[in-house]
Amino acid sequence: MSSHKHTIVIVGYGGMGSYHTQLIEENGRLEVAGTFDLLAERRSASEAAGYTAYASYEEVLADPKVGTILIATPNDVHKEIALAAFRAGKHVICEKPVAMSSDEFIEMTQAAESAGRVLMVHQNRRWDEDFRVIKEMYDHGTIGSLFQLESRVHGANGIPGDWRHVKAQGGGMLLDWGVHLLDQLLFMIDSKVASVSSSLSFILGNEVDDGFEAVLQFENGVKAIVEVGTTNFITLPRWYVKGTEGTGVIEDWSLTGRIVTRNQESEKLEPTPIRAGVGLTKTMAPPSEGATITEALPPAAELASSFYTNFADVIEGAAEPIVKNPEVLRVLKLIEAIFAAAETNQTIKDFDLY
Ligand code: NAD
Incomplete structure (x- = not known):
């Protein structure tokens, strides 16, 4: 495990981008080096929350201390932001849906591969x-x-x-x-x-x-x-x-929930018919007493580790991604x-x- 923290810049500091800052801070292996958003008001919000707001995406890409770009923008610009990140030699974490189509995602994975960088999709659920x-x-x-x-x-x-x-x-x-x-x-x-x-x-x-x-x-x-x-x-x-x-x-x-299973120990009894609406039914009657067991x-x-810990392990070459790109491609298809x-x-x- 690397002793230094991996630095991430969040591109798109909206609802999810700001939530990522909290999640990353909870993980000891990564740190937020700053954010970039097209909107001035979101850049001010980032500064107010204590995160450097880069003035342009070019500035982020030119910063050698930034190892990873986390993309939390609307979906139509994920691809272009990711491709530019790979050209600049950065790893990418991308929000879901990673792309607008499976073809776009294939282009992104090929770019990651050619650059020798990691692309991991935040399928956090x-x-x-x-x-x-x-x-x-x-x-x-x-x-x-x-x-x-x-x-x-x-x-x-x-x-x-x-x-x-x-x-x-x-x-x-x-x-x-x-x-x-x-x-x-x-x-x-x-x-x-x-x-x-x-x-x-x-x-x-x-x-x-x-x-x-x-x-x-x-x-x-x-x-x-x-x-x-x-x-x-x-x-x-x-x-x-x-x-x-x-x-x-x-x-x-x-x-809140439960499981109800068949009671293997109970004698198999015919359910007693019930009146249902204006009719009579045995099929839809509740199981006879003792026929089922209700449990928590x-x-x-x-899972092996959290998303972010897994990402840190993957970029250090110490683990396979839990969210694998062929799985992401299958879902898009x-x-x-x-x-x-x-x-x-x-x-x-x-x-x-x-
Ligand atoms: P949002 O509208 O709240 O925020 C998007 C931000 O991106 C805005 O501040 C906008 O100004 C900025 N932006 C737009 N284009 C940009 C660009 N080219 N460069 C830099 N900034 C740009 O949207 P959101 O709800 O935060 O969603 C963002 C992404 O996160 C989407 O892909 C969404 O599907 C995903 N998301 C994921 C989860 C999850 O649980 N995994 C939850 C919510 C949203």
């Missing part, structure tokens, strides 16, 4: 505890073999901010939240995506999607339903997962398939993700 609880259940069969996963995020605030409304800047919810939810699924499920169907919503009348639903069928039989909504005044659970031996639910970010969620699966499936109203099967 692989570290989310709710996701890691589901990963634990998937990896260890806590509720039997997981065969259906429903991953949702619901808000009621519409599309926030300015550039997120603009198609040419990479706006819309599939690129914004979709990239996280899809990255989580592809990171966890070690099987190829066999087919995709989807629909995008334009309820708010923007030129970009304000939400979407996608259904992914994996070759190993797992089905995943992914949904993002921004007009949901009542939210559905963050996760609802079904396994061969039980069902799990995680309601929210605070990890399992502890979250651990999947997003392209989801857009195509929605546009053509077809299930897409002929994949070129791999």
Whole structure:
């Protein structure tokens, strides 16, 4: 491990750029050497927070003490900022979605490779505890073999901010939240995506999607339903997962949730019919007493290290990246398939993700 701290300049000192300063400060191996933003008011905000505000990107690139550029600008300019960084011999951490298309990302990875520099994409939601609880259940069969996963995020605030409304800047919810939810699924499920169907919503009348639903069928039989909504005044659970031996639910970010499994010890009794609406049902009656066990969620699966520690290890040549570029490329290609499936109203099967 290197004894000196790796210096980073944050390009784009907006919402996420300023959050990165906090996250980097919490990590002993990296330090923020300053920021650069096109807007004078954001440069003043950076100075006010105690971070040098560079006057231009050229000045950042010319500074030999800067080892890494962290890109936290709107999505349409990630590529050009990254390519200039590689030309100047800097490493790059880039916010998600890393690029506007898979082709753009391929150009970025090739530039990184030619320059012998690291490009790592901030797919930080692989570290989310709710996701890691589901990963634990998937990896260890806590509720039997997981065969259906429903991953949702619901808000009621519409599309926030300015550039997120603009198609040419990479706006819309599939690129914004979709990239996280899809990255989580592809990171966890070690099987190829066999087919995709989807629909995008334009309820708010923007030129970009304000939400979407996608259904992914994996070759190993797992089905995943992914949904993002921004007009949901009542939210559905963050996760609802079904396994061969039980069902799990995680309601929210605070990890309110439970698993209910079949009680192997209990005698198999027919459920007692219940009145449901104006009808009678045995099929939809609750399980007979003692037939199931309700338990707390399992502890979250651990990842080898935090994003930033992993980045420091990677640039020191001491570890493989946890977020690997071929995985990022696969997610971008999947997003392209989801857009195509929605546009053509077809299930897409002929994949070129791999
Ligand atoms: P934002 O609008 O709050 O901030 C973007 C900043 O970039 C603005 O201050 C803007 O002036 C500046 N900027 C624009 N073009 C620039 C350029 N060429 N050079 C320098 N500065 C420039 O946006 P945000 O919400 O912070 O999002 C920024 C990026 O972070 C996006 O890619 C977004 O998807 C990503 N993001 C990631 C997460 C996450 O959890 N990983 C969360 C939020 C945002």
